[in-house]
Amino acid sequence: MKIFDEIKLDKDGSSEHLYIQLYKVLKALIMEGKLKKGDRLPPIRKLSELLKVNNVTIVTSYRMLEEEKLVYKKVGSGTYVALNFQNHENFFQEQKTPLIDQGHIQLEENAINFASATPSTDLFPVDDFKKVLNEVLDRDKGSAFGYQESQGYYPLRVAIKEYVATYKIVTEISNIQIISGAQQGIDIIAKGLLNHGDYVMIEGPSYRGAMAVFESRGAKIIDIPLEKDGLSLQDLEKKIIAYQPKFLYIMPNFQNPTGISYSLEKKKKILKIAEKYNLLIVEDDYLSDLNFCNDENITLKSLDHKDLVIYIKSFSKIFMPGLRLGFLIVPKLIYKEVLLAKHTTDISTSGLLQRALELYLKRGIWQQHIKYMSTQYMERFEVMVESLEKYMPQEVQYSLPTGGVNFWFKLPEPLSSKELYEIAVKQQIVFAPGHLFFLSSKEGSYFRLSTAAVTVSEIEYGIKKLSGLINELIRKQNHHSDQTNGYTPIL
Ligand SMILES: Cc1ncc(COP(=O)(O)O)c(C=O)c1O
Structure with a gap:
């Protein structure tokens, strides 16, 4: 031509x-x-x-x-x-995500819910929060209901600076941005930084809510395969050169959906690569507080000496998702864009709730609550591990996370997790089929089980039952292959 x-x-x-x-x-x-x-x-x-x-x-x-x-x-x-x-x-x-694929799974009332990674409501510290709310109302009266600074209630940002210091994150109060939940954080970062047609890199698989945000901004999403200790560095570097992305979005601790935590070595190498190519990294820290082993699961932001990491913290998984509270730590370079995006989105996060959270943190009730949540989640985690060892068929591949609430599995090919899902729902067990977390729906054999919204007794019963259903599928598959590949004697 x-x-x-x-x-x-x-x-x-x-x-x-x-x-x-x-x-x-x-x-x-x-x-x-x-x-x-x-x-x-x-x-x-x-x-x-x-x-x-x-x-x-x-x-x-x-x-x-x-x-x-x-x-x-x-x-x-x-x-x-x-x-x-x-x-x-x-x-x-x-690539646009249908609503059901954004995690809206239909639930029967009595279903065992391995699908949701959100804590069950019985874990919410309602009485303690009521006390601080009342105190704020008595103290601040009408000013709790006025418009607030877009950047966030100043005393809350002071409290957050102290809180993140316990994670070895050193930052200025002026770099902290209060947000109405991590999802809004992802959205305003995208709004502030992305133009239509820009490239964004994510882990493959990744959090569906973030993919939906990037798609909604007209960005092109490139995924980088996850290895046992984090992103494939070779692939990362190759794709940075090829696509020159605006940023990389990752969850280095207890990744959603795989539960993988990056090794310290890989975290450091990723920061080196970011420095080499001047790449911004969005670190979504939705869960690093739930560490059940002795390995240090330090955040990427704690190691970020070049101010290239935008840190997002959600309180949803460890506190109460309905509060819609979280915060960002934003590098100086892009602070203005993000602040403007926050302002044009909702002007500010609820003043009443910010003030209540500030008291909650200042009084130390927060630390007690995190301890309580950790013991609750750890018990579920341990029962989950025991049940998996006892019941999960050998043919199913998984590696155990060291904390968090998510467990990631691969069925033996050609079994499909969608098929398993259809069967399990009829038996009142729901989970998240793996294709929800991939850019391409070809990845059909994975699935995620989460321990956030199930009780200890439901875990053992649910895993036993689900394992039985998987065994049944494997048996049928083997039977089918025996029939199709069978030898016919020549008589
Ligand atoms: C990885 C990840 N990031 C962000 C969010 C959203 O959190 P929030 O409720 O704070 O908006 C979720 C919720 O499931 C999540 O799993």
């Missing part, structure tokens, strides 16, 4: 790698409709001769297009454009 003859790469003047230049040119040709669905890209050797670059340059740029599903390979035949521009729009539309 003639258009390939017209491709020009800047071999001397540009600081951009040749494979990125080529990837961008080819992508633009597809986006502009100059390359259409079914068009064949030139064979690697031919294009490398034409452009006078080596084969690896062509292979890498084709692979990048393939990762974005803009092209596909046919074995022994070549690389083809996967879609027309109009369909390309649809491709990003398709």
Whole structure:
């Protein structure tokens, strides 16, 4: 095709790698409709001769297009454009999350709920909170109901500065931003920093609520596979170079959904990489308080000496989700953008609740509550571990987390967790099928069980029953394979 003859790469003047230049040119040709669905890209050797670059340059740029599903390979035949521009729009539309896939799972009243990672309401410290609320009302009267500073109630930010010091996070009061829940934190970061078409990197799998935010801003999401001790660093670096993302969103402690905690070594290496490429990292710390072993699960922010980490803290999992309270620690570089986004979103977080939380922290009731929550969650955690060891079929792969509430499993292929879900729901057991947490719904064999909203007695009963259902599926599958692969004697 003639258009390939017209491709020009800047071999001397540009600081951009040749494979990125080529990837961008080819992508633009597809986006502009100059390359259409079914068009064949030139064979690697031919294009490398034409452009006078080596084969690896062509292979890498084709692979990048393939990762974005803009092209596909046919074995022994070549690389083809996967879609027309109009369909390309649809491709990003398709990534939009249906409501059910955002974690809205229908629950029967008596169901055993392994799906929710939110604490059951009996754990909420209602009486203690009532006392501080009444105290605030008597003390502050009407001013508790006036508009508040967008950045947050100053005494609460002072209390938070002291609170995060216990996590070895050193920050200024002026860097703390009060938010109406971590979800709002993710949203205002995206609102402040992202433009339509920007790239954002996440862990694969990741928290569905964050993906939905990035999609709603028109961002393109790239996932990086998780290994046992955190992100794949090789993949991370390669993709930073290829996509130049606006930021990386991660949960380094007790990741949602996998429960994985990054090793200290990996946390440090990720910060080094961030420094090298001047990459902002959004650390969503929704749960690091629930550490049930002796390993130090330090936050990334505690190690961040270059001010590249935006730290998000939610109080939902360890306190009360309905309060809609949390905070950000925002690097100086982007503070203005985030503050403006907060202001345009809801002006400020509820003054009454901020004041009550400040008293709650100042009086030390907070520490007592965290201790209480830890013992409650730890008991559930231990029963869960025992039940898994006792009942979960060997064919199911999982590794135990060291804290938190999430456990992540892989069914033996080709069993699908959606199929298991359909069967389990009928038996009053719900959990979160794994495809909810991936960008591509191809990952069908994973599922997440959470211990946040189940009682100790429900855990053992639920795991026993669920394991029975999995065994049944495995048995049926084996039976089916025996039949389809069976030998027929020749008589
Ligand atoms: C990883 C993660 N981040 C953020 C949130 C949202 O938290 P919040 O209730 O504080 O908005 C959740 C809720 O499930 C979560 O799992």
